[in-house]
Amino acid sequence: MDKSILTLGGPSWINLVNTIYISNKQEIDILANASSVLQWMKENNLVRESDVLALEKKKLLDSLIVELQSTRTLCNTILSEIEQNRKLSLRTTNKIKSAVEKLQGSLTINSESEKLKITFQGKTIEDHIMYGIMDSIINTFENTSLERIRKCNHEECRLYFVDTSKAGKRRWCSMELCGNRKKAAEFYSKKKKK
Numbered sequence: 001m002d003k004s005i006l007t008l009g010g011p012s013w014i015n016l017v018n019t020i021y022i023s024n025k026q027e028i029d030i031l032a033n034a035s036s037v038l039q040w041m042k043e044n045n046l047v048r049e050s051d052v053l054a055l056e057k058k059k060l061l062d063s064l065i066v067e068l069q070s071t072r073t074l075c076n077t078i079l080s081e082i083e084q085n086r087k088l089s090l091r092t093t094n095k096i097k098s099a100v101e102k103l104q105g106s107l108t109i110n111s112e113s114e115k116l117k118i119t120f121q122g123k124t125i126e127d128h129i130m131y132g133i134m135d136s137i138i139n140t141f142e143n144t145s146l147e148r149i150r151k152c153n154h155e156e157c158r159l160y161f162v163d164t165s166k167a168g169k170r171r172w173c174s175m176e177l178c179g180n181r182k183k184a185a186e187f188y189s190k191k192k193k194k
């Protein structure tokens with residue numbers, strides 16, 4: 001697996017949607033593989049250092065994967081509503097709301113950097129990870145113009161990303177994965193036509 005796939009979407013909720021991707025015309029599901037799930041969560045900064053050891057327990061990881069799968073379904077719905085209507089339905093908004101209201105934890109101050117920041121500490125590992133994903137959804141709606149959320153232009157790719165480039169013309173999930181192979185294909189088809 002190309003490690004860049006884990007985070008190229010930007011916010012973790014979009015990276016969660018991207019956990020199903022196409023590679024060599026085959027569908028790969030990162031959530032179907034325990035060690036890939038762990039890697040995905042770490043790369044997306046969803047796991048606290050103190051949680052790493054506990055996550056080696058199969059039972060905990062399995063129940064977490066079930067939650068991630070249903071959250072992925074929710075994130076897919078969010079994306080398709082953005083694509084179709086540029087806003088969320090009341091039903092989806094309520095689903096996000098009830099997912100957030102389920103979370104248990106406490107607030108603390110992160111004083112690692114010079115700026116003090118209030119952060120949420122989940123009561124359980126699940127609470128903590130789900131908070132991270134929910135927070136990323138809300139953050140996107142607060143700080144991102146929705147047309148900047150796009151699907152990769154390559155017809156065989158289904159990855160999404162937030163275009164944070166200045167010009168806002170990003171077309172590919174990544175140049176390495178799709179941009180170059182598309183350009184090569186265009187080059188050869190032009191050559192054929194001549």
Ligand SMILES: [Zn+2]
Nearest residue numbers: 152157173178
């Ligand atoms: Zn792509």
